[in-house]
Amino acid sequence: MKPKAALKMISPKEKVISPKGGDIATHMQDMLRLLGEDPHREGLANTPRRWERAMQYLTSGYQTNLAEVVNGALFTVNFDEMVLVKNIEFFSLCEHHLLPFFGKIHVAYLPKDKVIGLSKIPRVVDMFARRLQVQERLTQQIAEAITEAVSPRGVGVLCEAQHFCMMMRGVEKQHSGTVTSAMLGSFRKNKDTRDEFLSLVGRP
Numbered sequence: 001m002k003p004k005a006a007l008k009m010i011s012p013k014e015k016v017i018s019p020k021g022g023d024i025a026t027h028m029q030d031m032l033r034l035l036g037e038d039p040h041r042e043g044l045a046n047t048p049r050r051w052e053r054a055m056q057y058l059t060s061g062y063q064t065n066l067a068e069v070v071n072g073a074l075f076t077v078n079f080d081e082m083v084l085v086k087n088i089e090f091f092s093l094c095e096h097h098l099l100p101f102f103g104k105i106h107v108a109y110l111p112k113d114k115v116i117g118l119s120k121i122p123r124v125v126d127m128f129a130r131r132l133q134v135q136e137r138l139t140q141q142i143a144e145a146i147t148e149a150v151s152p153r154g155v156g157v158l159c160e161a162q163h164f165c166m167m168m169r170g171v172e173k174q175h176s177g178t179v180t181s182a183m184l185g186s187f188r189k190n191k192d193t194r195d196e197f198l199s200l201v202g203r204p
Ligand SMILES: [Zn+2]
Pocket: 094, 095, 096, 097, 098, 099, 163, 165, 166
């Protein structure tokens, strides 16, 4: 067995110490080095492992699916007025820069004979937001998932977001927002339905 003093003499820079964590952490350590940092200095020593866990959480939407999220929370009803859940906060990562984009999503649908448990709608949003995304696809996927889950007469989804890749780099416009919408079924065909939705979310 080597004395402890001998171990201390090996400089971290001479010997590659792989970080705790998995392959993602190992690659992150290399990235830190390539960016000109010393990945072994105190403040960064556990960063690769932390980053790996953060990224796994921020992309955890890949580990689930619609059936699991809805989990049978569908109810037969005699109700055909608009159901709206508005101001659902979301945080996602843009697939072009792996930088956050975030904001609010409003989801509405006109039931035919079924409704979905209200708390499930933000979970559907999270399932798609916690993946690498573009805002347009995120908006569309939520609308399609609600359609698949409840077979409604129509679905409207509006997403208002700010993108760090625009705010911190590129055009560096801090206050510009991006709005995307997906209108399916009666929300697409019927202007009154669409207008009702947009006025309820404050975007007439
Ligand atoms: Zn981007």
